[in-house]
Amino acid sequence: MAMENKPYVIGLDLGGTNSVFGIVNSEGSVVTSTSIRTKGQNDLDVYMDSACAALAPMIEQVGGIQNIKGMGIGAPNGNYYTGNIELAPNLPWKGIVPFAKKFSERLGIPVVLTNDANAAAIGEMTYGVAKGMKNFIMITLGTGVGSGIVVNGELVYGCDGFAGELGHVIVDTTPEARLCGCGRKGCLETYCSATGVARTAREFLAKRTDDTELRKIPLEEITSKDVSIAAEHGDQLARDVYKFTGDLLGRSCANFTAFCSPEAYVFFGGLTKAGNLIMDPIKEAYDANVQNIFKGKAKMLISQMDDAQAAVVGAAALAWKI
């Protein structure tokens, strides 16, 4: 990690609702952080003014901009090659936004940008459970399913900067496959995201007749959080939902391994809170479905990064590579 004696980097986790900024040191600790509103900030220049105003005292706190090597941004639809955010449906700015360039001009430091899951992978590789690994796959299990793939020690960006969309690999080719928000059918994301888990719970409730505390909640209002609480109470249907989800995730990972034979899968996000309820079926289905030649090779790990800080630390980690 060449640091040119500059001990800090800035990380920005750009979400549809809030923008979280942190200044991070070489050990991955957030030294100081703040956040501003993203939502409703339709004028990009006004947003940039607020962002820089929020950053100014933090930069002072670490001794000025000369102590900062660069800035890394994790953003939905962020393109590493161009530094642009392209057609992000949940951000206030339309079209193609030269986001990295804007920050670089304002702050006078190099700025790099990638999508959130890639930033998480860089974070794991720099500070987390994937430290020192040259080949691993990060899977983020949130509202959607994201991924960041590391091959030969480098993020896989592909020819256009958008590679690593494993949430949209089609894992169900039966006629009953679920419709995905992307317009296609059977994507991993329709099953293994928080939304997918709630959908599975509703399907199970409709098909089965056994007693479960989930029946107390109106069917259309059930969330993955409800499933998680019921599972913690030992509710069988809720546990079966996790088993179904983990099973499909494990089988999907067995397919991904044919691609890049990773040393590990690192899972991050709300669903991992279920611990063994989800990890055991992932491991079992992976072992049962992976090709013989790959058996027993890939570790199945849960990220140990602090939830609240992981995104900003991951984004910041990008800046060490400038």
Added chain:
Amino acid sequence: MAMENKPYVIGLDLGGTNSVFGIVNSEGSVVTSTSIRTKGQNDLDVYMDSACAALAPMIEQVGGIQNIKGMGIGAPNGNYYTGNIELAPNLPWKGIVPFAKKFSERLGIPVVLTNDANAAAIGEMTYGVAKGMKNFIMITLGTGVGSGIVVNGELVYGCDGFAGELGHVIVDTTPEARLCGCGRKGCLETYCSATGVARTAREFLAKRTDDTELRKIPLEEITSKDVSIAAEHGDQLARDVYKFTGDLLGRSCANFTAFCSPEAYVFFGGLTKAGNLIMDPIKEAYDANVQNIFKGKAKMLISQMDDAQAAVVGAAALAWKI
């Protein structure tokens, strides 16, 4: 391509039946070649004696070993990291064979080894239609389906040297999915290899009642070659077999793109001889099934390498990278 003034490399295409050796120049032309028998050569040292005896006059012909930079080997179950051939079912040597090391000791030059499909990918990148590309996927359609994946200008070997087994990605999750030689169900190889094409023809013949020249051949004896001849004659059932095969291949590639967003897919092997009969359905299914963000980006190419020489030239190309 650093050549240190050594203008030649040796390539070995190691097959279960024959071993084909070639001395190749920097333009990818085979200057001289020969072959020896692999089959039945159960004693590895006797095989090495024959191989070196066959190579000796060829090496003399190009001015001696000092004109040769190194040797590249394409071998089934070849491991790039170790130079070993590991548990290859169709070779006479059992267990783990230090194949590259043996040749290096005998010839006194560096020797590298990889599997056949990876060698083909290196060949395309060095001399073929993928020249200059940093991200592409090579798909070899032979008795099986092999693949070599290039990301950021480098072959994807994974943590163990065995990555890039796209023939064993499960592409059919229905209960009717075909059983694969690897012991699992629904692998791409069971549909899109020469064997898979013959299997599809037999299925179509059993299900359909239309007239086709393929009915003249006993059902269990039909090969992909028969299907190819019938398709050339305009036989509808044979053409539908190609359509089915290309469609599944195109849909599978649409999934692979979510992984590494390649600039191109390069297809090689017998099935590509069908030209548009297979390429049109590949392209149509790819466009119809790939995520919107990737549409129109990946080229679908047929290798232009000479069939007889491609494997040896691909293996030789490995040696330029030593």
